Amino acid sequence: MSASAPETPETPGPGNDGGPVTSGTPGTSPGTGRTIGETVVVDVQDLKKSFGDNHVLTGITGQIRERQVVCVIGPSGSGKSTFLRCLNRLEEISGGTVRIGDYDLTDPKVDINKVRRHIGMVFQQFNLFPHMTVAENIMLAPVELGNLSKAEARQRAEELLDRVGLADKADARPASLSGGQKQRVAIARALAMSPQIMLFDEATSALDPEMVGEVLQVIRDLAEEGMTMVLVTHEMGFAREVADRVLFMDGGKIVEAGTPSEIFDNPQQPRLQEFLSKVL
Amino acid sequence: MRETRFRTAVRTLLAAMAALGVLLLGIAPAASAATLAEGESGSGETYTIATDTTFAPFEFRDSSGNLTGIDIDIMEAIAEDQGFEVEWQSLGFNAALQAVQSGQADGVIAGMGITDERAEIFDFSEPYFTGTLTLATTEANAEEIAGWEDLGGKTLAVKTGSLSEEEAKAQQEEYGFEITSLDQTTTMVESVKSGSADALMDDYPIIAYGVEQGSGLVTIGEEIPTGDYGFAVNKGQNAELLQKFDAGLAELQESGEYDEIVGTYLGGEDDGVDKSSFWGLIVTALPALLSGLGNTLLVTGISFALAMILGLAFGFMKIASNPVLRGIAVTFISIFRGTPILVWAFFFYFGLPQLIGTPVNIWVAGVMTLTFNGAAYIAEIVRGAVQSVDPGQAEASRSLGLGHGKTMQRVVLPQAFKMMTPSLINQLVIMLKDSSLLLAIGFAELLYQAQQIYAANFRVTEVLLIAALLYFIAITALTQLANYVDRKVNK
Numbered sequence: 001m002s003a004s005a006p007e008t009p010e011t012p013g014p015g016n017d018g019g020p021v022t023s024g025t026p027g028t029s030p031g032t033g034r035t036i037g038e039t040v041v042v043d044v045q046d047l048k049k050s051f052g053d054n055h056v057l058t059g060i061t062g063q064i065r066e067r068q069v070v071c072v073i074g075p076s077g078s079g080k081s082t083f084l085r086c087l088n089r090l091e092e093i094s095g096g097t098v099r100i101g102d103y104d105l106t107d108p109k110v111d112i113n114k115v116r117r118h119i120g121m122v123f124q125q126f127n128l129f130p131h132m133t134v135a136e137n138i139m140l141a142p143v144e145l146g147n148l149s150k151a152e153a154r155q156r157a158e159e160l161l162d163r164v165g166l167a168d169k170a171d172a173r174p175a176s177l178s179g180g181q182k183q184r185v186a187i188a189r190a191l192a193m194s195p196q197i198m199l200f201d202e203a204t205s206a207l208d209p210e211m212v213g214e215v216l217q218v219i220r221d222l223a224e225e226g227m228t229m230v231l232v233t234h235e236m237g238f239a240r241e242v243a244d245r246v247l248f249m250d251g252g253k254i255v256e257a258g259t260p261s262e263i264f265d266n267p268q269q270p271r272l273q274e275f276l277s278k279v280l
Numbered sequence: 281m282r283e284t285r286f287r288t289a290v291r292t293l294l295a296a297m298a299a300l301g302v303l304l305l306g307i308a309p310a311a312s313a314a315t316l317a318e319g320e321s322g323s324g325e326t327y328t329i330a331t332d333t334t335f336a337p338f339e340f341r342d343s344s345g346n347l348t349g350i351d352i353d354i355m356e357a358i359a360e361d362q363g364f365e366v367e368w369q370s371l372g373f374n375a376a377l378q379a380v381q382s383g384q385a386d387g388v389i390a391g392m393g394i395t396d397e398r399a400e401i402f403d404f405s406e407p408y409f410t411g412t413l414t415l416a417t418t419e420a421n422a423e424e425i426a427g428w429e430d431l432g433g434k435t436l437a438v439k440t441g442s443l444s445e446e447e448a449k450a451q452q453e454e455y456g457f458e459i460t461s462l463d464q465t466t467t468m469v470e471s472v473k474s475g476s477a478d479a480l481m482d483d484y485p486i487i488a489y490g491v492e493q494g495s496g497l498v499t500i501g502e503e504i505p506t507g508d509y510g511f512a513v514n515k516g517q518n519a520e521l522l523q524k525f526d527a528g529l530a531e532l533q534e535s536g537e538y539d540e541i542v543g544t545y546l547g548g549e550d551d552g553v554d555k556s557s558f559w560g561l562i563v564t565a566l567p568a569l570l571s572g573l574g575n576t577l578l579v580t581g582i583s584f585a586l587a588m589i590l591g592l593a594f595g596f597m598k599i600a601s602n603p604v605l606r607g608i609a610v611t612f613i614s615i616f617r618g619t620p621i622l623v624w625a626f627f628f629y630f631g632l633p634q635l636i637g638t639p640v641n642i643w644v645a646g647v648m649t650l651t652f653n654g655a656a657y658i659a660e661i662v663r664g665a666v667q668s669v670d671p672g673q674a675e676a677s678r679s680l681g682l683g684h685g686k687t688m689q690r691v692v693l694p695q696a697f698k699m700m701t702p703s704l705i706n707q708l709v710i711m712l713k714d715s716s717l718l719l720a721i722g723f724a725e726l727l728y729q730a731q732q733i734y735a736a737n738f739r740v741t742e743v744l745l746i747a748a749l750l751y752f753i754a755i756t757a758l759t760q761l762a763n764y765v766d767r768k769v770n771k
Contacts, residue, residue, distance in 0.1 A: 090675055117681035127676035131694045140690060141680040186676075193681065 026065060029244040030259050034226070036244060037066025041101060041197050041228050042087060048095035049082055049252075056082045058252040059096070064197070067226045071239035073263075074249035075275055080232045083249065084199050087230065088112075088119045101196060117145060120190030124202040126182040128174040128189070134161065135170040138189045147193065160188035164218050180211030184218055198222065200231040236279055240264050248272045326365040327521055329355060330376035330385035333722065334464060334735025337489040337545035338391035338509075339370070341568050341732040350485070351389045353541045354408060355511070358528030364521075370732075371722035374441070377402075378630055380514050384639045387513045387521055391483065393443045394510040403515050405525045407508030409542070413444055415501045416487045417472060417479040425479055427501035431457040437468040437477035443506045444481045466731075469495055469738045489545065495738040561742055565733045572729030573750050579643065579725065580712045583650035587711070588704075590651065591658025598663045609659065616656035621717050625649045629721040646718045654711050661707065665700035666692060701769075705762040709755050716751075726750060 026038045042064035049057035056079045064070055072080045085091040086098060089105050089112050098105040103115045129137050138157035142148040148156060161167050164184040174182055183203060190198060200219065204212045216238050223229060223242050233239055239246055239260065246263040248256045248271075256269045264280075267273045331339045331351060339349040347368055359366045369376070369385050373392075379385040381401065393411060394404045415436075417425050424430060428451060435458040438444040448459050460477055462468045465486055471477040473496060480487075484503050491497055511525050532538040597609035616624070629645035669692050677687040719728035730747035734740045 088679055090679060113678075113681045113683050115681075116679055119679070121676075121679040123672060123676060125672050127670070127672040129673065129676070129691055129695075131698065140677075141682060144682055144686050144690060189676075189680070 029068070030261075032069070032223075032242065032244050034067055034069070034223075034244060036068050039066040040064070040099075041066055041068075042230070043099040044087075044096070045098075046096035047083070047086055047093065047098060049079075049086055049091055050094045056252050057086070057094075060254055061096075062247070062254065062257070064228060064230065066228055068244045069223045069227075069229045069242055070231070070245050070247060071243040072230065072232045072247045072249060073234070073236065073239060073275075074247075074255075078249040079252040080249050081201050084201050084230060084232050087197075087199055088116050088121055090121075117141070117193045118196045120187075120193070120195035120198040122183070122186050122190050122198065122200045122203045124205050126174075126179070126186045126206070128182055128186055130174050133171050133173060134166070134177070134185050137174065137185060138192050141189075141193050145193070153192075156192060157188070160191055161185070163191075163221075164188045165214070178211060179207045180214045183207065183211075183215045187215075187218055187222075197228040197230070200229065200233070202232050202234065204233070204235060234279070236264070236276075248275065250275070324363070324365070326367055327359075327386040327518075328367045328369055328384070330369045330371050330379040330388045330390070332373045332376060332390040333370050333728070333732055334466065335373070335391045335486065336736040337485050340736035341729070350409065350542055350545050351391060353544070354529070354532065354538070355389050357532055357537055357541065358525055361528040361531050362524040364524065369722065370724075372720075375630075375720075375722055380512070382630055382634055383514070384630075384633060386518050387511060387525075389511045391486075391509055392512060393506060394508050395443075398512070401515055402512035403517075403519070403522055404510035404512050405522055406529060407510050408529055408538075409509040411443070411506045411509055412484040412503035413447055413481055413506050414484040414487055414499045414503050415479055415481050416491075416497045416499045418496060419498055421472075421478055422498050422500055425500060428455050431455045431479065433457065434478035435460055435476070437462055437471050437480040439463070439465065439468065439482055442482075444483070447504060447506065448481055464735065465490070466735045466738060466740060469497065470740055472497065485545070489736075490738050558742060561737075561739060562746060565730075565743060565746060568729045568733060569726060569747060569750055572724060572726035572747075573754060575723070576712065576715050576725040577754065579646050579650065579718065579723070580708070580715050583647050583654060583715075584708050584711055586647065586651040587654030587658050590655035592662055594655060594659035595662025595666065598659060599666060613656045613659050616652045617660075621649060621653050621714055622720055624652065625718055625721050642721060642723050645721060646715070646723045649718065650711055650715055653714065654707060657707055657710075658704065661700050661703045662696070665696040665703075668699060669695045701762075701766045705759060705766070708762065709759060712755060712758065713751070 026036050028034070029036050040063045042062075044060055044062050047057055047060040048055070060083060072083065074080050082091055086093050087100065087105075089098075093106050096106070100115055101118060103110050105112065105115060128134075129140070132140065135154060135157040138160055139148075139150070139153040142153040142156060143150055147153075158167065158170055161170055164187055166181060166184055166188070169177065169181065169185070174185065177185065187198075187203075203219070204215050207215060212235070216235065219229070219231070219238075220242055231239070231243075241260075243260050245257060246260050247254050248263060248267075248269070250271050256263065256267065256272045263272070264276065267276055331347075334340060335349070335351075337349055338351040339347060342348040347370055352368070355366055369379060371379055373390050376385070376388045376390050377392075380388045388402075391409075391411075392398070394407060398404075415425075415427065425434065432455055436448055437460050438448045440461040440463050445459070445461055448457075452459060460471070462471065465482055468477070468480040468482060469490065472480050479500070480497075483506075484499070487495075487497065487499055491499065511522070513519075513522050529538070532541075594609045594612055597605040598613070600606055600609075625645065628648045629640060629642060632645070633640050673691050673695065674687050677691040678684075682690070715725055716727040718725055719731060722728070726747055730743050734743040737743075
């Protein structure tokens with residue numbers, strides 16, 4: 001992500017109330033070598049979120065471009081998940097604007113259900129539907145939203161399951177799967193509507209350590225295929241490997257943003273230095 | 281798969297609704313026919329006649345569960361003679377009087393003594409029977425109690441609001457006994473047999489019939505003439521019916537048919553079944569009890585299907601964001617959870633007709649009573665189940681772009697249904713048992729039939745035991761069935 005103030009999009013600098021200003025230019029990403037597109041997929045301006053008197057997000061500004069992979073790191077309670085959930089309005093937005101593609105999420109006239117079809121989301125707790133088979137989980141949105149016939153949706157489900165390495169689990173119940181398998185099904189389900197962007201909310205945090213790898217591999221494959229993604233994660237090694245940009249959040253704002261090497265090898269802010277000293 | 285199950289559930293409910301519709305359709309022509317009949321005169325007319333449930337030998341159920349007795353036979357014979365039809369309403373004495381007053385019935389014949397008080401409210405026919413009262417006690421007590429003079433310091437059971445109560449009060453001062461007023465002859469007999477009263481006083485024909493049926497009592501002392509029994513209509517109404525009754529009665533007395541009818545019940549004829557054994561009792565009682573069980577299951581089934589629909593609606597309204605919907609649901613639930621079922625049974629059957637001006641069919645009143653009560657509880661079950669589905673499930677569905685309705689229908693409800701099934705089965709069992717309360721308005725369900733039977737033969741414990749066994753079997757079978765469906769649907 002390029003967390004950037006609109007008037008000075010090219011100037012890196014320290015944090016202020018609007019968050020740090022970092023570059024997110026199109027071109028070859030220095031971190032991953034990926035080609036970042038011209039198109040802005042997500043445009044966030046001064047996003048604020050409060051639960052009553054609890055100000056969880058105090059003003060976040062930034063953009064995410066096509067094919068960019070952005071990892072959000074930070075201590076617990078820093079607002080990372082809330083930020084992610086504002087991007088598909090699972091949390092109502094208290095202030096500022098969030099644009100996804102051509103849609104303004106804060107415009108009451110926008111049909112949020114339409115926008116969400118273009119945003120895949122993967123949850124920490126998988127949230128697979130236990131009363132449906134694996135294939136039915138994946139088929140639900142395409143069939144219910146009228147995009148595909150049942151037969152087409154079934155075929156799409158099988159393709160997606162093949163992609164996440166679970167071709168043989170189409171007719172299994174979620175309860176019979178391991179955590180890693182569940183999360184891979186959840187990713188396949190989120191991909192069913194061919195989203196423009198994928199959001200991962202601590203997708204590996206609920207997994208046993210030996211299952212983290214298989215899920216990360218699926219995400220890595222998605223990144224290589226050019227999927228635009230925002231990942232809230234505690235996997236620092238993975239963030240360094242896969243991210244084009246890393247955002248460090250604390251106290252409801254972006255404290256520092258940059259390429260993985262800038263963030264992990266040369267942190268500027270004391271809070272980031274302190275955070276990294278604890279987690280690395 | 282899910283879709284199919286959801287639709288199956290919906291279809292089942294709709295089918296039940298359709299069944300009620302058919303039922304209501306069946307009632308409507310009957311109701312309008314009755315209304316028409318009032319306007320017509322001449323032959324073929326149908327009158328609704330209310331009577332007591334349990335006043336053998338005047339009215340009671342025979343071994344096949346048919347209403348029979350002196351009153352019934354006289355009325356039927358008069359109807360045949362005068363060319364009209366009788367539709368019986370077997371309600372209990374006080375309810376029968378209320379039914380005539382509220383216009384639910386055209387007349388009442390219920391071993392009803394002609395008194396000045398009653399004559400202010402009703403128009404009476406010529407007397408058709410001259411009543412006497414008798415004292416009775418157990419064979420053991422009979423050794424020390426032989427008549428009024430032995431009652432000093434004893435307790436005498438009498439029937440509430442009847443001539444026996446009046447007579448007892450008149451004699452109380454002279455002989456110095458306690459009076460305990462009870463609602464039914466059965467209860468009076470039981471209290472004497474159990475020792476909580478020492479003797480009872482009731483109409484001679486009833487006690488004599490009971491003695492013959494093996495009640496274990498003996499009559500003591502001299503019979504006291506009490507006055508005459510009459511057929512009654514609401515004051516100033518149905519004069520034509522009253523005239524027909526008087527004319528027909530005169531015919532019966534002249535032809536000797538009257539003496540035949542009375543002789544049948546007080547002469548002690550044997551119907552060929554050894555009633556004294558438990559097996560004999562089962563044989564005689566079972567047909568009536570099974571028909572009662574049928575009605576119990578039917579009224580519970582219809583009510584439960586409707587209560588599911590209402591309960592779902594109110595359950596969702598209670599978790600709606602709209603405060604008006606929420607208010608309606610909360611009000612409905614608290615009213616019907618916070619009041620006894622019996623109150624509503626009386627209200628729908630006796631109160632509502634006076635408000636809307638037309639009689640309410642007993643099935644409609646019974647179904648309404650059970651439905652509204654059940655719906656209040658089901659609404660809470662639904663609310664609880666929906667709220668207990670992991671919010672992450674709805675979030676996952678919403679994040680895929682499914683709207684609130686689709687999310688509910690495809691993701692939340694199927695899981696909620698699975699969770700609420702055990703509570704719903706429980707509610708169904710409770711409703712089946714609660715349906716026995718409808719006996720109070722004369723709905724012919726299982727316990728009502730049991731009451732009818734023991735009221736005629738005074739074998740309370742044995743008959744109740746059989747009824748309880750039938751309830752137990754029905755509920756066990758129903759629970760097993762429900763669990764089986766639950767396993768099939770909620771795998």
